[in-house]
Amino acid sequence: MEHDKLYDLAVVGCGPAGLSAAINAAIRRKDLIILGSEFCSPKLHKAPRIDNYLGLPGVGGEELRQAALKHVAQFGLRVEPARVEAIIPLGDRFQLLTRTSLYEAKAAVLATGVVEVATLPGEEDFLGRGVSYCATCDGPLFGGQPVAVVSDIVEGEEEANYLADVAAEVYYLPLYKRSYKLNAKVTVLPARPRAIHGLTGVEGLELTDGTVLSVKGVFIIREATNPNRLVPGLDLNGTAIRVDREQRTNIPGLFAAGDCTGRPFQLAKAVGEGQVAALSAVRYLDQKK
CATH class of the missing domain: 3.50.50.60 (FAD/NAD(P)-binding domain)
Incomplete structure (x- = not known):
């Protein structure tokens, strides 16, 4: 508005x-x-x-x-x-x-x-090429594609809920503990992010449990x-x-x-x-x- x-x-x-x-x-x-x-x-x-x-x-x-x-x-x-x-x-x-x-x-x-705050490996490399800090700003660019949201504040839940109506799939990685108010379409993952991978753009998000999420966008939401x-x-x-x-x-x-x-x-x-x-x-x- x-x-x-x-x-x-x-x-x-x-x-x-x-x-x-x-x-x-x-x-x-x-x-x-x-x-x-x-x-x-x-x-x-x-x-x-x-x-x-x-x-x-x-x-x-x-x-x-x-x-x-x-x-x-x-x-x-x-x-x-x-x-x-x-x-x-x-x-x-x-x-x-x-x-x-x-x-x-x-x-x-x-x-x-x-x-x-230490940046994730790959965060700087893919800024503007799949890494974003604002879902409402860049979310429409990922319509119909899988994305991940990494957040250390509760406001990240609003970003994930917004993306649930835009992206094909939304993974949410909260770096805080509480009960989450999330759209049923959002998948919450307990593992933490380790690195962002790709060639010309984001292709995956590696997690600390060894999993690599196949995503085209990674939204990072921090306090500042x-x-x-x-x-x-x-x-x-x-x-x-x-x-x-x-x-x-x-x-x-x-x-x-x-x-x-x-x-x-x-x-x-x-x-x-x-x-x-x-x-x-x-x-x-x-x-x-």
Whole structure:
């Protein structure tokens, strides 16, 4: 579903960096949207005690997380639970695609956290040639063909259910444990993926039990997407997004903050970078006027 509204700013991520950016942009009266997960900042939630955050020695992670969400709510802001699949720069604006919606904003702040996931052998080789990270984007290309969905988050079930009405056969490999809500056409397999095989395109998915699934497509659904796959042309420093002192990326109007910009992975650094990114975005927007 396409939204007609053009926001001043889109904040991607609802951890400390993203919420800090949102608050500082809201203070400066920018019309913004926050796109994040249903449960914001699980890393902060799991921290039993934080001793290095100035002025709050010994504060609990969940206590601080709740305070941040309350602070955001006081500005009338809410987090739109949506996983951004792709961000497309269009010169004077950005299009942000989720599984079900398309948003547009004049500027954007990436606060997606750190991605520390090893890729499958063959994943990089067959990207765009049978490997995809978005079923609703690329699913129609595999009409009438067998596919596999590898997912470490429950949202993968929605992707598999969508593909069940498109593909000839859908194998689902969950990398998490729970009861699954899947179409009867979807086959759940307990084995984990080992490698993706093929010549000019995907032809099979090898599993840890020795089985090789004969599939033409492999959809990989993760909690976060590597930044350079999220935004075409984004400059990286290793696996981190390269930014300057103003948290600007190499793409005009696109800023980044928090763990996604590299070490140290510290709360104070994330909050500070979120503020700088927001102020830089505000300055960019004002200059565009």
